[in-house]
Amino acid sequence: MSAVPTTVPEPATAAAAADTPAGARIVCDGLVRIFRGEGVEVVALQGLDLVVEPGELTAIVGASGSGKSTLLGILSGLDSPTAGLASMDGTDLAALSGRARLEFRRHTVGFLYQQASHNLLPYLTAIENIQVPMALARVPRTERAERARELLALLGLRECADRSLSQLSGGQQQRVALATAMANRPRVLLADEPTGELDSQSRDEVFAAIRAINDTYATTVLIVTHDAGVSTQVRRTVEIRDGRTAAEVHRRTVDGVEAVAEEYAVLDRAGRMQLPKTFVTSLGMRDLVRLDLESDHIGVWPTTPDQARGGAAEERS
Ligand SMILES: Nc1ncnc2c1ncn2[C@@H]1O[C@H](COP(=O)(O)OP(=O)(O)OP(=O)(O)O)[C@@H](O)[C@H]1O
Ligand SMILES: [Mg+2]
Numbered sequence: 001m002s003a004v005p006t007t008v009p010e011p012a013t014a015a016a017a018a019d020t021p022a023g024a025r026i027v028c029d030g031l032v033r034i035f036r037g038e039g040v041e042v043v044a045l046q047g048l049d050l051v052v053e054p055g056e057l058t059a060i061v062g063a064s065g066s067g068k069s070t071l072l073g074i075l076s077g078l079d080s081p082t083a084g085l086a087s088m089d090g091t092d093l094a095a096l097s098g099r100a101r102l103e104f105r106r107h108t109v110g111f112l113y114q115q116a117s118h119n120l121l122p123y124l125t126a127i128e129n130i131q132v133p134m135a136l137a138r139v140p141r142t143e144r145a146e147r148a149r150e151l152l153a154l155l156g157l158r159e160c161a162d163r164s165l166s167q168l169s170g171g172q173q174q175r176v177a178l179a180t181a182m183a184n185r186p187r188v189l190l191a192d193e194p195t196g197e198l199d200s201q202s203r204d205e206v207f208a209a210i211r212a213i214n215d216t217y218a219t220t221v222l223i224v225t226h227d228a229g230v231s232t233q234v235r236r237t238v239e240i241r242d243g244r245t246a247a248e249v250h251r252r253t254v255d256g257v258e259a260v261a262e263e264y265a266v267l268d269r270a271g272r273m274q275l276p277k278t279f280v281t282s283l284g285m286r287d288l289v290r291l292d293l294e295s296d297h298i299g300v301w302p303t304t305p306d307q308a309r310g311g312a313a314e315e316r317s
Contacts, residue, residue, distance in 0.1 A: 110181035171202025
C-alpha cells in the first residue's frame with residue numbers, strides 16, 4: 001500500500017496486451033487500482049504483472065495491505081481496475097457488460113473466502129448449499145444432486161451431506177464452502193486466506209481438498225495465504241510487494257522429493273525489478289549499484305559512497 005503522491009504506471013495498451021503469452025488463463029498487465037475517498041487516495045495495485053497458465057496451482061503471498069485481496073477482487077469480476085489490463089482466457093474483464101459479468105461470475109470463477117459463512121447459507125444442509133449456485137445457473141435438478149454428491153465424495157464429506165452447518169467442524173464447513181464455489185465447475189478458483197481461521201489439521205484437510213480440485217478438474221487455482229506450510233507445498237509462489245508482483249519461488253521435485261526452490265525476481269516491461277531484501281542488506285547495497293552486462297548474465301555490484309559520487313560527477317562533466 002502507498003498513499004499518494006505516487007507515479008501511476010502507464011496503462012497497458014491493446015498493443016502491449018498483444019504480446020502477452022497466448023493460451024494463458026490469467027493475464028494482468030500493468031494493473032492499477034486506486035481507491036479514492038474523503039480526500040485520500042490509496043494506490044492498492046501499482047502496475048502489477050502476472051501470467052498464470054491453465055491448471056496451475058499458485059500461492060500468492062505478501063504483507064498485509066500489499067494488494068492481494070484487491071487483485072482477487074478484480075479477477076473475480078467484483079471490482080474493476082483503474083488502469084491496466086486483467087484478462088481471463090483472452091477476455092478483458094473491464095469490458096464485460098452487466099449480463100456478461102454475471103455469467104462470468106457464475107460460471108468462470110469460483111471464490112472461497114476466509115470465513116466459510118461468506119460462502120454458505122446457515123439454514124441449509126451441506127448438500128443444499130452446494131446446489132444453490134447450480135439452481136441460480138438453471139442446472140437441471142437431477143444433475144444438481146449428482147454433481148453435489150460427486151463434490152462431497154471428492155472432498156471427503158460424504159457423511160456430511162445432510163448435516164446442517166452447525167453440525168460441521170470449521171474445516172468441514174470450509175470444504176463445503178469449497179464445494180459450493182466449485183458447483184458450476186468454474187475454470188478458475190480464487191481463494192483468499194481459506195485456511196486462516198483453522199487449526200493445523202483442518203488446514204491440511206482444506207488444502208488437500210483444494211489440491212484434489214486442482215488435480216481432478218484441472219482448475220486453475222490462485223490461493224492467497226500467510227501460511228508458510230501452504231506455500232511450501234505448491235510449485236509456484238508469487239510474492240506481492242506494494243501492489244506489484246516482486247518475486248517468485250518455483251519448486252521442482254525430482255522422483256517425488258522436493259529438490260530445488262529457485263527464487264526469481266519479476267522484471268516488468270520498463271525493465272524494473274526488485275532485489276530481495278536479504279541480498280541487498282548482505283552486501284550493504286544502497287542508492288547506486290554498478291551494472292555489468294556479460295554474455296549470459298548481468299552483474300550487480302555494490303558501490304562505495306565515493307564511487308557513487310565520482311560516477312555522478314563524471315556524468316556531469
Ligand atoms: N474499498 C477500499 N477503499 C479504500 N481502500 C481500500 C479498499 N480496499 C482496500 N483498500 C486499501 O488498499 C490496500 C490493499 O488492500 P488489500 O485488502 O488488497 O490488501 P491485502 O494484501 O489483501 O491485505 P491483508 O493481508 O491484510 O488481507 C490497503 O491499504 C487497503 O487499506
Ligand atoms: Mg486481504
